[in-house]
Amino acid sequence: MLRSSLLLLLIVAVLSPALGCDWLRGYRDLRNRTVVLIQTMGGPMAVQDPTDYFPYNLYRQVHSRGVQVQLWFIRENLQHIHDLYHRSNCSSAWNQQKRMEFMQSVERQIQELSSCLKEPDVAKERRILAKQLRRFYRKLRRQSLEPSGSVGSHQPGSDPGSNPGSDSGSAGCELLRKVTLTHLNRIDFLRNHAYQRAGSPGPKR
Template sequence: MTTWTGLLFFLCSILSPALCCDWFSRYSHQSNISLTLIRLMGGPMTDEESPVSFPYKLYRRIRRAEVETQLVFIRESLKQIFELYHYGNLSSVNWDTSKTHHFLQSIHRQKDDVSTCMLSTKTANCRLKNYYRRLAKKTLYRTGFSTASWELIRKVTEQHLDQLDLLANSIRALAAASRRRSGPRPQKD
Protein backbone atom coordinates (compact mmCIF):
# COMPACT_ATOMS: atom_id res chain seq x y z
CA MET A 1 0.00 0.00 0.00
CA THR A 2 2.85 2.36 0.82
CA THR A 3 4.40 1.98 -2.63
CA TRP A 4 1.09 2.82 -4.35
CA THR A 5 0.67 5.87 -2.14
CA GLY A 6 4.22 6.98 -2.87
CA LEU A 7 3.74 6.43 -6.59
CA LEU A 8 0.44 8.31 -6.57
CA PHE A 9 2.02 11.20 -4.65
CA PHE A 10 4.94 11.27 -7.10
CA LEU A 11 2.64 11.28 -10.15
CA CYS A 12 0.39 13.95 -8.66
CA SER A 13 3.32 16.22 -7.88
CA ILE A 14 4.69 15.87 -11.41
CA LEU A 15 1.37 15.97 -13.23
CA SER A 16 -0.60 18.37 -11.04
CA PRO A 17 -0.26 21.31 -13.42
CA ALA A 18 -1.46 19.20 -16.34
CA LEU A 19 -4.19 17.42 -14.40
CA CYS A 20 -5.79 20.57 -13.04
CA CYS A 21 -5.42 22.64 -16.12
CA ASP A 22 -8.34 23.92 -18.14
CA TRP A 23 -5.92 24.68 -20.96
CA PHE A 24 -6.24 21.13 -22.30
CA SER A 25 -9.93 21.58 -23.00
CA ARG A 26 -9.15 24.47 -25.37
CA TYR A 27 -5.67 23.69 -26.65
CA SER A 28 -6.60 21.35 -29.47
CA HIS A 29 -9.17 23.80 -30.82
CA GLN A 30 -6.81 26.79 -30.51
CA SER A 31 -3.95 24.84 -32.06
CA ASN A 32 -6.12 23.90 -35.03
CA ILE A 33 -7.13 27.54 -35.46
CA SER A 34 -3.49 28.67 -35.45
CA LEU A 35 -2.42 25.99 -37.91
CA THR A 36 -5.32 26.78 -40.24
CA LEU A 37 -4.63 30.52 -40.13
CA ILE A 38 -0.87 30.16 -40.74
CA ARG A 39 -1.67 28.09 -43.82
CA LEU A 40 -4.40 30.41 -45.13
CA MET A 41 -3.00 33.87 -44.37
CA GLY A 42 -0.58 33.68 -47.31
CA GLY A 43 -0.20 31.77 -50.52
CA PRO A 44 1.24 28.27 -50.84
CA MET A 45 4.08 27.47 -48.45
CA THR A 46 7.56 28.02 -49.85
CA ASP A 47 9.80 25.13 -50.85
CA GLU A 48 12.89 27.03 -49.70
CA GLU A 49 14.91 25.61 -46.83
CA SER A 50 15.64 27.64 -43.73
CA PRO A 51 19.25 28.72 -43.17
CA VAL A 52 18.75 27.66 -39.54
CA SER A 53 18.22 23.94 -38.92
CA PHE A 54 14.94 23.03 -37.27
CA PRO A 55 15.60 22.09 -33.59
CA TYR A 56 14.30 18.51 -33.65
CA LYS A 57 16.88 17.50 -30.99
CA LEU A 58 15.53 20.17 -28.66
CA TYR A 59 11.98 18.85 -29.09
CA ARG A 60 13.14 15.27 -28.43
CA ARG A 61 14.91 16.40 -25.25
CA ILE A 62 11.84 18.30 -24.07
CA ARG A 63 9.59 15.25 -24.60
CA ARG A 64 11.67 13.41 -22.00
CA ALA A 65 11.49 16.29 -19.48
CA GLU A 66 9.00 16.69 -16.65
CA VAL A 67 5.58 18.15 -17.44
CA GLU A 68 6.30 21.56 -15.91
CA THR A 69 9.38 21.93 -18.15
CA GLN A 70 7.31 20.92 -21.18
CA LEU A 71 4.67 23.51 -20.33
CA VAL A 72 7.37 26.18 -19.99
CA PHE A 73 8.75 25.15 -23.37
CA ILE A 74 5.32 25.39 -25.02
CA ARG A 75 4.65 28.78 -23.45
CA GLU A 76 8.05 30.18 -24.40
CA SER A 77 7.80 28.82 -27.95
CA LEU A 78 4.43 30.50 -28.42
CA LYS A 79 5.86 33.70 -26.96
CA GLN A 80 8.81 33.62 -29.37
CA ILE A 81 6.50 32.97 -32.35
CA PHE A 82 4.21 35.82 -31.29
CA GLU A 83 7.12 38.23 -30.89
CA LEU A 84 8.61 37.25 -34.23
CA TYR A 85 5.46 38.35 -36.03
CA HIS A 86 4.21 41.05 -33.69
CA TYR A 87 7.42 43.08 -33.59
CA GLY A 88 8.63 42.27 -37.11
CA ASN A 89 8.18 44.51 -40.13
CA LEU A 90 5.36 42.84 -42.07
CA SER A 91 5.05 45.65 -44.64
CA SER A 92 6.60 43.58 -47.46
CA VAL A 93 4.10 40.71 -47.27
CA ASN A 94 0.72 40.53 -48.95
CA TRP A 95 -0.86 38.29 -46.35
CA ASP A 96 -4.52 38.57 -45.49
CA THR A 97 -4.39 41.13 -42.67
CA SER A 98 -7.47 39.79 -40.93
CA LYS A 99 -6.13 36.21 -40.89
CA THR A 100 -2.72 37.43 -39.77
CA HIS A 101 -4.31 39.40 -36.93
CA HIS A 102 -6.42 36.41 -35.87
CA PHE A 103 -3.34 34.17 -36.07
CA LEU A 104 -1.49 36.45 -33.65
CA GLN A 105 -4.50 36.59 -31.33
CA SER A 106 -4.70 32.80 -31.34
CA ILE A 107 -0.99 32.41 -30.53
CA HIS A 108 -1.24 34.99 -27.75
CA ARG A 109 -4.31 33.30 -26.28
CA GLN A 110 -2.60 29.89 -26.31
CA LYS A 111 0.42 31.41 -24.54
CA ASP A 112 -1.81 32.95 -21.88
CA ASP A 113 -3.82 29.74 -21.47
CA VAL A 114 -0.77 27.53 -20.97
CA SER A 115 0.57 30.04 -18.43
CA THR A 116 -2.45 29.32 -16.20
CA CYS A 117 -1.26 25.71 -15.89
CA MET A 118 2.14 26.51 -14.55
CA LEU A 119 3.13 26.52 -10.92
CA SER A 120 6.35 28.44 -11.40
CA THR A 121 7.56 31.34 -13.47
CA LYS A 122 10.52 29.45 -14.92
CA THR A 123 11.71 30.59 -18.31
CA ALA A 124 12.79 28.40 -21.18
CA ASN A 125 16.36 27.39 -21.66
CA CYS A 126 18.65 29.61 -23.66
CA ARG A 127 18.73 27.20 -26.60
CA LEU A 128 15.15 28.01 -27.54
CA LYS A 129 15.69 31.77 -27.36
CA ASN A 130 18.97 31.49 -29.24
CA TYR A 131 17.29 29.43 -31.94
CA TYR A 132 14.62 32.10 -32.55
CA ARG A 133 17.24 34.85 -32.42
CA ARG A 134 19.35 33.06 -35.07
CA LEU A 135 16.26 32.39 -37.15
CA ALA A 136 15.27 36.07 -37.19
CA LYS A 137 18.83 37.22 -37.82
CA LYS A 138 19.56 34.81 -40.70
CA THR A 139 16.23 35.28 -42.45
CA LEU A 140 14.44 38.50 -41.64
CA TYR A 141 17.26 40.86 -40.64
CA ARG A 142 19.66 39.64 -43.31
CA THR A 143 17.14 40.29 -46.09
CA GLY A 144 15.59 43.48 -44.74
CA PHE A 145 12.30 41.70 -43.89
CA SER A 146 11.74 40.60 -47.49
CA THR A 147 8.61 38.78 -48.64
CA ALA A 148 10.64 35.60 -49.25
CA SER A 149 12.07 35.65 -45.73
CA TRP A 150 8.61 36.08 -44.20
CA GLU A 151 7.32 33.15 -46.25
CA LEU A 152 10.20 31.08 -44.91
CA ILE A 153 9.32 32.16 -41.35
CA ARG A 154 5.70 31.16 -42.00
CA LYS A 155 6.80 27.70 -43.14
CA VAL A 156 9.05 27.23 -40.08
CA THR A 157 6.25 28.48 -37.82
CA GLU A 158 3.96 25.78 -39.19
CA GLN A 159 6.61 23.17 -38.32
CA HIS A 160 6.86 24.51 -34.78
CA LEU A 161 3.09 24.55 -34.31
CA ASP A 162 2.92 20.93 -35.48
CA GLN A 163 5.66 19.92 -33.02
CA LEU A 164 4.06 21.86 -30.17
CA ASP A 165 0.76 20.13 -30.91
CA LEU A 166 2.48 16.73 -30.66
CA LEU A 167 4.08 17.75 -27.37
CA ALA A 168 0.77 18.95 -25.92
CA ASN A 169 -0.93 15.74 -27.04
CA SER A 170 1.69 13.67 -25.22
CA ILE A 171 1.13 15.71 -22.03
CA ARG A 172 -2.63 15.27 -22.41
CA ALA A 173 -2.24 11.48 -22.91
CA LEU A 174 -0.01 11.25 -19.83
CA ALA A 175 -2.53 13.22 -17.77
CA ALA A 176 -5.42 11.05 -18.99
CA ALA A 177 -3.51 7.85 -18.16
CA SER A 178 -2.73 9.21 -14.70
CA ARG A 179 -6.40 10.06 -14.10
CA ARG A 180 -7.41 6.52 -15.10
CA ARG A 181 -4.83 5.01 -12.73
CA SER A 182 -5.83 7.24 -9.83
CA GLY A 183 -9.57 6.91 -10.41
CA PRO A 184 -11.89 5.14 -7.98
CA ARG A 185 -11.26 1.43 -7.53
CA PRO A 186 -14.14 -1.02 -7.43
CA GLN A 187 -15.09 -2.11 -3.91
CA LYS A 188 -14.65 -5.78 -2.98
CA ASP A 189 -17.49 -7.36 -1.04
Protein backbone atom coordinates in the same frame (compact mmCIF):
# COMPACT_ATOMS: atom_id res chain seq x y z
CA MET B 1 0.71 0.24 2.51
CA LEU B 2 1.62 3.60 4.00
CA ARG B 3 4.58 3.91 1.64
CA SER B 4 2.34 3.18 -1.37
CA SER B 5 -0.17 5.79 -0.23
CA LEU B 6 2.54 8.41 0.19
CA LEU B 7 3.91 7.61 -3.27
CA LEU B 8 0.44 7.96 -4.78
CA LEU B 9 -0.06 11.32 -3.07
CA LEU B 10 3.31 12.51 -4.38
CA ILE B 11 2.43 11.51 -7.95
CA VAL B 12 -0.93 13.27 -7.72
CA ALA B 13 0.73 16.41 -6.33
CA VAL B 14 3.20 16.49 -9.22
CA LEU B 15 0.62 15.86 -11.93
CA SER B 16 -2.30 17.87 -10.52
CA PRO B 17 -1.42 21.16 -12.31
CA ALA B 18 -1.22 19.30 -15.63
CA LEU B 19 -4.41 17.35 -14.97
CA GLY B 20 -6.25 20.62 -14.44
CA CYS B 21 -4.69 22.33 -17.46
CA ASP B 22 -7.48 23.39 -19.81
CA TRP B 23 -5.08 23.99 -22.71
CA LEU B 24 -3.70 20.47 -22.39
CA ARG B 25 -7.14 18.85 -22.25
CA GLY B 26 -8.96 20.97 -24.78
CA TYR B 27 -8.89 24.09 -26.97
CA ARG B 28 -8.58 21.94 -30.08
CA ASP B 29 -10.54 24.45 -32.16
CA LEU B 30 -8.22 27.26 -31.09
CA ARG B 31 -5.10 25.27 -31.97
CA ASN B 32 -6.54 24.22 -35.32
CA ARG B 33 -7.55 27.81 -36.08
CA THR B 34 -3.99 28.94 -35.40
CA VAL B 35 -2.67 26.47 -37.98
CA VAL B 36 -5.27 27.50 -40.57
CA LEU B 37 -4.38 31.17 -40.12
CA ILE B 38 -0.67 30.58 -40.66
CA GLN B 39 -1.42 28.46 -43.73
CA THR B 40 -3.68 31.07 -45.34
CA MET B 41 -1.97 34.27 -44.19
CA GLY B 42 0.20 34.57 -47.29
CA GLY B 43 0.99 32.97 -50.61
CA PRO B 44 2.86 29.73 -51.33
CA MET B 45 5.32 28.96 -48.55
CA ALA B 46 9.06 28.97 -49.09
CA VAL B 47 10.47 25.74 -50.46
CA GLN B 48 13.63 26.26 -48.43
CA ASP B 49 14.24 23.49 -45.92
CA PRO B 50 13.66 24.99 -42.44
CA THR B 51 16.11 22.56 -40.80
CA ASP B 52 18.75 25.25 -40.22
CA TYR B 53 16.21 27.38 -38.38
CA PHE B 54 14.38 24.72 -36.38
CA PRO B 55 15.45 23.21 -33.01
CA TYR B 56 14.64 19.56 -33.74
CA ASN B 57 17.15 18.42 -31.14
CA LEU B 58 15.45 20.46 -28.40
CA TYR B 59 12.06 18.95 -29.18
CA ARG B 60 13.63 15.50 -28.94
CA GLN B 61 15.17 16.37 -25.56
CA VAL B 62 11.93 17.76 -24.15
CA HIS B 63 9.95 14.74 -25.35
CA SER B 64 11.47 12.69 -22.51
CA ARG B 65 11.08 15.38 -19.81
CA GLY B 66 8.26 15.87 -17.33
CA VAL B 67 4.88 17.31 -18.31
CA GLN B 68 5.57 20.65 -16.62
CA VAL B 69 8.80 21.11 -18.58
CA GLN B 70 6.99 20.18 -21.79
CA LEU B 71 4.23 22.72 -21.15
CA TRP B 72 6.81 25.38 -20.31
CA PHE B 73 8.74 24.58 -23.51
CA ILE B 74 5.57 24.90 -25.60
CA ARG B 75 4.74 28.23 -24.00
CA GLU B 76 8.24 29.58 -24.59
CA ASN B 77 8.10 28.65 -28.27
CA LEU B 78 4.73 30.35 -28.65
CA GLN B 79 6.06 33.45 -26.89
CA HIS B 80 9.05 33.63 -29.24
CA ILE B 81 6.73 33.17 -32.23
CA HIS B 82 4.40 35.91 -30.99
CA ASP B 83 7.34 38.29 -30.55
CA LEU B 84 8.57 37.64 -34.10
CA TYR B 85 5.18 38.33 -35.63
CA HIS B 86 4.74 41.41 -33.48
CA ARG B 87 7.91 42.95 -34.92
CA SER B 88 7.56 41.61 -38.46
CA ASN B 89 7.37 43.96 -41.45
CA CYS B 90 5.56 41.73 -43.91
CA SER B 91 2.70 44.02 -44.92
CA SER B 92 3.10 43.25 -48.63
CA ALA B 93 3.44 39.48 -48.12
CA TRP B 94 0.71 38.71 -45.58
CA ASN B 95 -2.96 39.37 -45.00
CA GLN B 96 -2.71 41.72 -42.03
CA GLN B 97 -6.12 40.85 -40.62
CA LYS B 98 -5.14 37.18 -40.48
CA ARG B 99 -1.79 38.13 -38.98
CA MET B 100 -3.55 39.95 -36.13
CA GLU B 101 -5.96 37.05 -35.59
CA PHE B 102 -3.01 34.66 -35.55
CA MET B 103 -1.23 36.72 -32.91
CA GLN B 104 -4.38 36.88 -30.79
CA SER B 105 -4.77 33.11 -31.04
CA VAL B 106 -1.16 32.54 -29.99
CA GLU B 107 -1.48 35.04 -27.14
CA ARG B 108 -4.58 33.25 -25.85
CA GLN B 109 -2.68 29.96 -25.78
CA ILE B 110 0.25 31.58 -23.96
CA GLN B 111 -2.11 32.83 -21.27
CA GLU B 112 -3.74 29.42 -20.88
CA LEU B 113 -0.37 27.67 -20.65
CA SER B 114 0.89 30.15 -18.06
CA SER B 115 -2.02 29.21 -15.80
CA CYS B 116 -0.93 25.54 -16.03
CA LEU B 117 2.65 26.05 -14.92
CA LYS B 118 4.35 25.85 -11.57
CA GLU B 119 7.39 27.93 -12.47
CA PRO B 120 9.76 26.75 -9.68
CA ASP B 121 9.37 23.15 -10.90
CA VAL B 122 11.10 23.92 -14.19
CA ALA B 123 13.53 26.62 -13.10
CA LYS B 124 16.73 24.54 -13.40
CA GLU B 125 15.99 22.98 -16.78
CA ARG B 126 14.52 26.24 -18.01
CA ARG B 127 17.83 28.10 -17.92
CA ILE B 128 19.56 25.69 -20.29
CA LEU B 129 16.63 25.22 -22.66
CA ALA B 130 15.83 28.94 -22.74
CA LYS B 131 19.37 29.81 -23.79
CA GLN B 132 19.30 27.26 -26.61
CA LEU B 133 15.86 28.41 -27.78
CA ARG B 134 16.95 32.04 -27.90
CA ARG B 135 19.84 31.08 -30.16
CA PHE B 136 17.51 29.42 -32.68
CA TYR B 137 15.02 32.27 -32.71
CA ARG B 138 17.77 34.87 -32.95
CA LYS B 139 19.05 33.14 -36.09
CA LEU B 140 15.54 32.90 -37.52
CA ARG B 141 14.92 36.57 -36.82
CA ARG B 142 18.12 37.61 -38.59
CA GLN B 143 17.24 35.61 -41.68
CA SER B 144 13.53 36.36 -41.93
CA LEU B 145 12.88 39.85 -40.56
CA GLU B 146 15.69 41.85 -42.11
CA PRO B 147 14.45 44.85 -44.10
CA SER B 148 16.69 44.15 -47.09
CA GLY B 149 14.09 42.03 -48.86
CA SER B 150 16.01 38.77 -49.29
CA VAL B 151 16.97 35.88 -47.08
CA GLY B 152 20.64 35.70 -46.19
CA SER B 153 21.67 39.32 -46.91
CA HIS B 154 21.76 40.65 -43.36
CA GLN B 155 24.26 43.47 -42.91
CA PRO B 156 26.60 43.23 -39.90
CA GLY B 157 25.66 45.61 -37.13
CA SER B 158 22.06 46.08 -38.24
CA ASP B 159 19.05 45.03 -36.20
CA PRO B 160 16.60 42.90 -38.24
CA GLY B 161 13.09 44.25 -38.04
CA SER B 162 14.24 47.49 -36.39
CA ASN B 163 13.09 49.66 -39.29
CA PRO B 164 9.28 49.70 -39.21
CA GLY B 165 9.16 51.53 -42.52
CA SER B 166 10.82 48.75 -44.49
CA ASP B 167 9.23 45.54 -45.67
CA SER B 168 11.06 42.37 -44.67
CA GLY B 169 10.74 40.85 -48.15
CA SER B 170 8.55 37.98 -49.26
CA ALA B 171 11.31 35.33 -49.08
CA GLY B 172 12.06 36.06 -45.44
CA CYS B 173 8.39 36.38 -44.52
CA GLU B 174 7.50 33.04 -46.08
CA LEU B 175 10.50 31.35 -44.47
CA LEU B 176 9.23 32.59 -41.10
CA ARG B 177 5.75 31.30 -41.89
CA LYS B 178 7.04 27.86 -42.89
CA VAL B 179 9.18 27.52 -39.77
CA THR B 180 6.20 28.64 -37.68
CA LEU B 181 4.00 25.95 -39.22
CA THR B 182 6.68 23.36 -38.42
CA HIS B 183 6.66 24.57 -34.81
CA LEU B 184 2.88 24.37 -34.55
CA ASN B 185 2.87 20.81 -35.86
CA ARG B 186 5.60 19.71 -33.46
CA ILE B 187 3.90 21.53 -30.59
CA ASP B 188 0.70 19.60 -31.28
CA PHE B 189 2.65 16.33 -31.29
CA LEU B 190 4.30 17.27 -27.99
CA ARG B 191 0.93 18.29 -26.52
CA ASN B 192 -0.53 14.88 -27.37
CA HIS B 193 2.43 13.21 -25.69
CA ALA B 194 2.08 15.37 -22.56
CA TYR B 195 -1.66 14.73 -22.47
CA GLN B 196 -1.15 10.97 -22.53
CA ARG B 197 1.39 11.22 -19.73
CA ALA B 198 -0.83 13.45 -17.62
CA GLY B 199 -3.69 10.96 -17.92
CA SER B 200 -7.28 11.84 -17.10
CA PRO B 201 -9.27 12.89 -20.18
CA GLY B 202 -11.42 15.97 -19.92
CA PRO B 203 -14.01 17.93 -21.89
CA LYS B 204 -13.00 19.28 -25.27
CA ARG B 205 -13.29 22.99 -26.06
